[in-house]
Amino acid sequence: MSQNIVDVENLSLKIGKKKVLNNIHLQLRKGEAVVIAGRNGSGKTTFLKCLANVIFPDKGTITYSEKVSKEKIGFISDQVSLLENYSLKQGIDFHKDVYQIKDFDDSLLRELKLDLNQKIKNLSAGERILFHLSLIMAQKPEILLVDEIIHAIDPYIREQFLEAVIDLLEGDQVTLVMINHTFSEIEKIPERVLIMEKGQFIVDEKSEALGEKLKKVISETEISEEAPCIFKRELSHFREYYIYPYSEELKGKFPYDYKDVNLNEIIKAFIGGQYAQKRNQ
Numbered sequence: 001m002s003q004n005i006v007d008v009e010n011l012s013l014k015i016g017k018k019k020v021l022n023n024i025h026l027q028l029r030k031g032e033a034v035v036i037a038g039r040n041g042s043g044k045t046t047f048l049k050c051l052a053n054v055i056f057p058d059k060g061t062i063t064y065s066e067k068v069s070k071e072k073i074g075f076i077s078d079q080v081s082l083l084e085n086y087s088l089k090q091g092i093d094f095h096k097d098v099y100q101i102k103d104f105d106d107s108l109l110r111e112l113k114l115d116l117n118q119k120i121k122n123l124s125a126g127e128r129i130l131f132h133l134s135l136i137m138a139q140k141p142e143i144l145l146v147d148e149i150i151h152a153i154d155p156y157i158r159e160q161f162l163e164a165v166i167d168l169l170e171g172d173q174v175t176l177v178m179i180n181h182t183f184s185e186i187e188k189i190p191e192r193v194l195i196m197e198k199g200q201f202i203v204d205e206k207s208e209a210l211g212e213k214l215k216k217v218i219s220e221t222e223i224s225e226e227a228p229c230i231f232k233r234e235l236s237h238f239r240e241y242y243i244y245p246y247s248e249e250l251k252g253k254f255p256y257d258y259k260d261v262n263l264n265e266i267i268k269a270f271i272g273g274q275y276a277q278k279r280n281q
Helices: 044-051 088-099 107-111 125-138 155-172 207-213 248-253 263-280
Strands: 004-015 018-029 033-038 059-064 073-076 143-147 175-179 192-197 200-206 215-219 229-234 239-243
Touching: 004 044, 018 044, 018 175, 018 200, 033 044, 033 263, 044 073, 044 143, 044 175, 073 125, 088 125, 107 125, 107 155, 125 155, 143 155, 155 175, 192 207, 192 263, 200 207, 207 263, 229 263, 239 263
Parallel strands: 033 175, 033 192, 073 143, 143 175
Antiparallel strands: 004 018, 004 059, 192 200, 215 239, 229 239
16 A cells, blocks of 8 residues: 555635635545646645645644655646746756756757747746746656646647656656646546545545446436436436436436446536535525
8 A cells, every 4th residue: 555645634724714725634645646626716726835835724734754855846836937037048057956956857848849048938838837847857756736737738738748747657656636627638647536615625536436436317307306416417408417426226226327427527517516506505
């Protein structure tokens, strides 16, 4: 069994009068890939920033294993801001000096044919992200935190980024925690899914188990109110019902045609259900 690399206990945080994080308990294991999803404003980015030591909670603790120093935590934000007026070479040299790095792998930068003499501020959003990832990879991170950037970069750079992340997972056993809104391109990466609502994790499941426990029923008529439907979509001639948790016993009680769904649909069902609950309050 993999060892815990992070233990989060009783984590809470208020911003102004709003409770953004609410008594979170969580363990992260070495080498696992975790995706966090949820509605906008549910606390995802704030939680990630707490893990990255960018902001500090009002209450609770985050304990890292002995191998994890601050230098071993890499954080890539959707608001990437580096040394704007430095050239890429100056930025690399500065980073090597701060973190006492001897060797720097510039293969991602060469793949994009970037001129190391150009200024960082002239890079595109995707180029900045790959540059930032190259700096982090040089630190030999134990933990990589990625905040909602996949949607902001073009398909080619996205592929380069995801391939580099997969190499970190498979080769270096890095623990990955990423926030994402689209899942079709990353579906095979996360082995664990966390869904956040009102500063708490309402779902914490292995990806494979979650796929077995959430099913879709397509029907022209209403299904039983007793069925555990977390989200319903009404289309022109039929309705889609997302059932969670599904079990064989449930199928015996409600003999519908239960269909498998992919990770993208699973996340949409949970988030759609959250919005539906809010509308009905």
